[in-house]
Amino acid sequence: MLSLEEISDRLEIQQLLVDYSTAIDQKRFDDLDAVFTPDAYIDYSVAGGIEGRFPEVKAWLKEVLPNFPIYYHMLGNVDIRVDGDTATSRAICFNPMVMGGDSGQVYFVGIWYVDEFVRTEQGWRMSKRVEEKCFDKLL
Template structure:
């Protein structure tokens, strides 16, 4: 049986994943400062992106994502494992992205987010995100 503290921790971690998706989808990249630790490692290479520390990746997101006319994140199968003040999770993400508005091309991306979290004075923060490819298809 889960304790109230573990339920609370899980909900806070799941909210971080939602906050991440909302920040990206609404192009509010500064909101990511409340999701990641300042030294977080992020790896987007399986989808053609970069890997590096949070400040570098955040700058890259601000530059690249506005080139896509529309996109969204849908998360599911959230599996969170908490060990004291650290946690790990694996979450499926379906991420359709309008690739070329004139030709009405959409890139359908299915990835797994493999994340690590740490409890900080400000609450839980993500300190590692690695994407694992499930599928992609350009239509």
């Protein structure tokens, strides 16, 4: 049986996953400061992105994502494991992205987010995000 603290921790972490998706989908990249630790490691390389520390990746997101006029994140099968002041999660993400220009093509991306979290004075923050590829297809 889960304790109230563990239920609360899981809900806070689940909200971080939603906050990440909302920040990206609404192109509010500064909102990511409340999701990641300042030194978080992020690896988007399986879907053609970059890997590095949060400040570098945030700058890259601001530069690259406006090239896609429409996209969204849909998360599911969220598995959160809490161990004291650290936690891990694994969540499936379906991320269709409309390509810019006149092509009208859609890049369909299916990935797993494999994440690590730490409890900070400001609450839970993501300290690591690595994407694992399920599929991608350009239509």
